[in-house]
Amino acid sequence: MSDNKETEISSLGEFGLIDHLTKDINLANSQSLKGIGDDAAVMRYSDTDVLVTTDLLLEGVHFDLTYVPLKHLGYKAAVVNFSDIYAMNGTPRQITVSLGISKRFTVEHMEALYDGIRHACAVYGVDLVGGDTTSSRQGLVISITCIGDAPADKIVYRDGAKDTDLICVSGDLGAAYMGLQLLEREKAASVGQKDFRPKFDGKEYLVERQLKPEARKDIVKALDEAGIKPTAMMDVSDGLSSELIHICTQSHTGCRIYEDRIPIDYQTAIMAEELGMNLVTAALNGGEDYELLFTVPLTDHEKISKIEGVRLIGHVTKPELGCAMITRDGAEIPLRAQGWNPLQ
Amino acid sequence: MSDNKETEISSLGEFGLIDHLTKDINLANSQSLKGIGDDAAVMRYSDTDVLVTTDLLLEGVHFDLTYVPLKHLGYKAAVVNFSDIYAMNGTPRQITVSLGISKRFTVEHMEALYDGIRHACAVYGVDLVGGDTTSSRQGLVISITCIGDAPADKIVYRDGAKDTDLICVSGDLGAAYMGLQLLEREKAASVGQKDFRPKFDGKEYLVERQLKPEARKDIVKALDEAGIKPTAMMDVSDGLSSELIHICTQSHTGCRIYEDRIPIDYQTAIMAEELGMNLVTAALNGGEDYELLFTVPLTDHEKISKIEGVRLIGHVTKPELGCAMITRDGAEIPLRAQGWNPLQ
Numbered sequence: 006m007s008d009n010k011e012t013e014i015s016s017l018g019e020f021g022l023i024d025h026l027t028k029d030i031n032l033a034n035s036q037s038l039k040g041i042g043d044d045a046a047v048m049r050y051s052d053t054d055v056l057v058t059t060d061l062l063l064e065g066v067h068f069d070l071t072y073v074p075l076k077h078l079g080y081k082a083a084v085v086n087f088s089d090i091y092a093m094n095g096t097p098r099q100i101t102v103s104l105g106i107s108k109r110f111t112v113e114h115m116e117a118l119y120d121g122i123r124h125a126c127a128v129y130g131v132d133l134v135g136g137d138t139t140s141s142r143q144g145l146v147i148s149i150t151c152i153g154d155a156p157a158d159k160i161v162y163r164d165g166a167k168d169t170d171l172i173c174v175s176g177d178l179g180a181a182y183m184g185l186q187l188l189e190r191e192k193a194a195s196v197g198q199k200d201f202r203p204k205f206d207g208k209e210y211l212v213e214r215q216l217k218p219e220a221r222k223d224i225v226k227a228l229d230e231a232g233i234k235p236t237a238m239m240d241v242s243d244g245l246s247s248e249l250i251h252i253c254t255q256s257h258t259g260c261r262i263y264e265d266r267i268p269i270d271y272q273t274a275i276m277a278e279e280l281g282m283n284l285v286t287a288a289l290n291g292g293e294d295y296e297l298l299f300t301v302p303l304t305d306h307e308k309i310s311k312i313e314g315v316r317l318i319g320h321v322t323k324p325e326l327g328c329a330m331i332t333r334d335g336a337e338i339p340l341r342a343q344g345w346n347p348l349q
Numbered sequence: 350m351s352d353n354k355e356t357e358i359s360s361l362g363e364f365g366l367i368d369h370l371t372k373d374i375n376l377a378n379s380q381s382l383k384g385i386g387d388d389a390a391v392m393r394y395s396d397t398d399v400l401v402t403t404d405l406l407l408e409g410v411h412f413d414l415t416y417v418p419l420k421h422l423g424y425k426a427a428v429v430n431f432s433d434i435y436a437m438n439g440t441p442r443q444i445t446v447s448l449g450i451s452k453r454f455t456v457e458h459m460e461a462l463y464d465g466i467r468h469a470c471a472v473y474g475v476d477l478v479g480g481d482t483t484s485s486r487q488g489l490v491i492s493i494t495c496i497g498d499a500p501a502d503k504i505v506y507r508d509g510a511k512d513t514d515l516i517c518v519s520g521d522l523g524a525a526y527m528g529l530q531l532l533e534r535e536k537a538a539s540v541g542q543k544d545f546r547p548k549f550d551g552k553e554y555l556v557e558r559q560l561k562p563e564a565r566k567d568i569v570k571a572l573d574e575a576g577i578k579p580t581a582m583m584d585v586s587d588g589l590s591s592e593l594i595h596i597c598t599q600s601h602t603g604c605r606i607y608e609d610r611i612p613i614d615y616q617t618a619i620m621a622e623e624l625g626m627n628l629v630t631a632a633l634n635g636g637e638d639y640e641l642l643f644t645v646p647l648t649d650h651e652k653i654s655k656i657e658g659v660r661l662i663g664h665v666t667k668p669e670l671g672c673a674m675i676t677r678d679g680a681e682i683p684l685r686a687q688g689w690n691p692l693q
């Protein structure tokens with residue numbers, strides 16, 4: 006948040022700022038007909054269904070600019086929306102970006118934020134097609150809407166899981182949450198210190214998972230190439246436990262997952278040890294992993310086992326069995342939605 | 350903002366609040382396949398192009414809850430998005446609603462806000478298909494995205510105005526701005542007074558235009574029925590002057606409008622008189638009218654003259670003539686974009 010050159014946003018005005026930030030944006034997708042500059046963006050989706058998701062991020066609630074660089078924040082704000090589209094087995098195509106900007110932000114700050122958003126768009130092949138920019142009395146407000154598509158017969162909802170389906174998750178869990186704990190710890194340690202240098206050695210993965218998450222485009226592609234259509238899918242944003250309960254509730258099923266099958270990175274384990282936190286609790290309830298949680302028919306067992314980066318963690322059951330985890334010593338613990346509650 | 354029964358939002362949590370506010374929402378449009386409850390909403394637009402627009406409204410910047418009832422605010426927040434879709438000559442079909450809610454709001458407050466949003470959806474035939482709800486440290490945040498559609502050959506952009514086209518505007522201008530002045534005046538008068546009753550007698554129209562604007566669905570329909578496709582169109586949200594300059598800049602034209610042709614309601618005129626404000630300035634720069642400003646070929650003159658609620662205010666010129674208003678005494682005054690700047 007400190008720059009040498011600083012340009013007040015009021016010197017450009019709303020339209021000037023938008024022009025400045027978006028002047029060289031090109032539309033890459035054939036579905037994007039008209040981007041920024043009219044009352045609405047225009048798209049064409051003749052052969053596929055349209056997917057729309059939206060996320061609202063508020064300073065002080067969802068991000069802390071004392072340790073989140075604006076460029077990373079822009080990247081993450083875009084990627085978490087892409088993740089929702091992939092979780093429908095779709096492809097993100099466009100985003101709109103609305104910003105509320107308080108007086109302490111400069112044009113250079115907004116350039117950094119937009120750099121991150123545009124970098125995410127470039128990496129994932131998404132067009133920035135519109136938005137709204139206004140002043141805010143209370144810090145930074147970011148509202149992103151993502152539009153994507155999928156052939157009608159490819160869309161995967163949360164409610165399609167069936168008894169005996171296999172439960173799979175991509176990547177590993179709990180690292181983003183541990184990254185947040187680490188960043189908060191270093192922030193606390195920095196108070197009142199000059200030239201403070203945070204200690205991230207050997208924990209770079211945790212910081213990256215928190216500050217610069219990726220959406221699992223690769224997994225959606227791999228599933229498609231393997232000829233697998235999940236029966237239910239969602240992304241893990243509020244924690245595995247909470248998301249599993251969503252799928253099972255909407256699918257009218259129960260589930261069993263196995264503690265020793267939950268994928269956890271060693272840095273996550275070391276950090277939990279250092280902080281005296283329960284590792285499995287962190288992996289179950291941590292949130293912000295943006296991995297894909299999905300179910301596939303039992304008959305896809307062989308195919309799914311061959312996909313790199315996907316772990317089979319349990320199976321779907323009849324609803325009367327409820328949702329539970331089998332611990333390493335064989336005990337059955339009911340799953341609870343203890344994920345982050347943004348309204349408390 | 351005062352209710353007898355008050356339920357803390359934290360008692361429901363995010364998912365509980367969303368369930369509570371959206372439990373009996375049905376999808377009315379055939380294009381809406383899946384609404385609230387998954388990672389993304391799903392729509393189908395096989396034969397038409399898709400339009401997307403978004404607006405971010407922040408407490409203290411865009412609305413003042415001391416005189417804006419939450420139900421009206423919800424209605425207006427939805428309608429201003431519909432207006433953008435109509436301004437493309439399209440039909441709004443779906444909205445997503447993201448809310449940031451600070452602790453002083455109760456479940457009943459959010460019910461009132463949602464009542465307004467849902468009423469607007471019912472009046473305009475729009476489905477509420479998704480959104481995001483979170484806490485806010487800084488008052489109420491409302492981000493609405495509207496999805497609409499239009500046949501590809503019906504969409505009207507801002508850049509199609511041609512030399513000699515007629516410039517038309519629906520309804521009347523400046524009333525919403527005068528309504529805001531009136532509300533602010535009464536708010537100031539109420540300070541420190543118990544049982545204060547604001548004086549709105551004979552100025553109800555101004556208050557309504559400010560608090561409960563409508564989108565000109567009727568005008569879009571009338572144009573279609575008359576076989577008129579505007580060459581350029583936008584809605585008047587930032588003031589006639591600013592919007593005319595947008596159309597002329599994007600269309601590479603100039604324009605002449607006539608002071609005595611600008612439609613102004615008598616309540617607007619009386620209020621301007623009372624406040625000692627220049628009436629035409631208010632009508633040119635007031636903003637929030639949500640009327641439609643559009644251009645039609647000269648050959649449509651007869652057809653357009655028959656449409657009720659549409660006023661012909663001038664004509665498009667070659668670009669070198671610039672944008673100007675001809676006053677009642679024949680003077681030519683350059684138009685300036687003096688509309689409300691949300692970043693100052």
